[in-house]
Amino acid sequence: MSEIDYSKLRSLTAGKLITALERDRFCRKRRRGSHHRYAHADGRRVTVTFHYPGQTFKIGTLQSMIGKQAQWSEEDLKRLKLLKD
Numbered sequence: 001m002s003e004i005d006y007s008k009l010r011s012l013t014a015g016k017l018i019t020a021l022e023r024d025r026f027c028r029k030r031r032r033g034s035h036h037r038y039a040h041a042d043g044r045r046v047t048v049t050f051h052y053p054g055q056t057f058k059i060g061t062l063q064s065m066i067g068k069q070a071q072w073s074e075e076d077l078k079r080l081k082l083l084k085d
Contacts, residue, residue: 016082021048026070
């Protein structure tokens with residue numbers, strides 16, 4: 001499995017990330033202010049913090065949400081159309 005190049009995801013907006021989470025069967029469980037919590041049936045949880053849908057994220061935030069919380073691989077990102085082949 002190759003390491004994800006998060007610099008290619010710098011233009012990823014909160015709206016696109018949420019769409020990808022929902023495509024991967026994550027459901028929004030709760031919202032408190034700018035914190036939106038999504039959960040998957042297998043137990044994974046992702047917290048997306050944003051103030052408007054067009055907001056982008058810092059690389060460290062992307063690593064946390066995509067790599068640690070959602071546990072997506074590069075193949076998952078391509079399948080969800082967040083990375084191009």
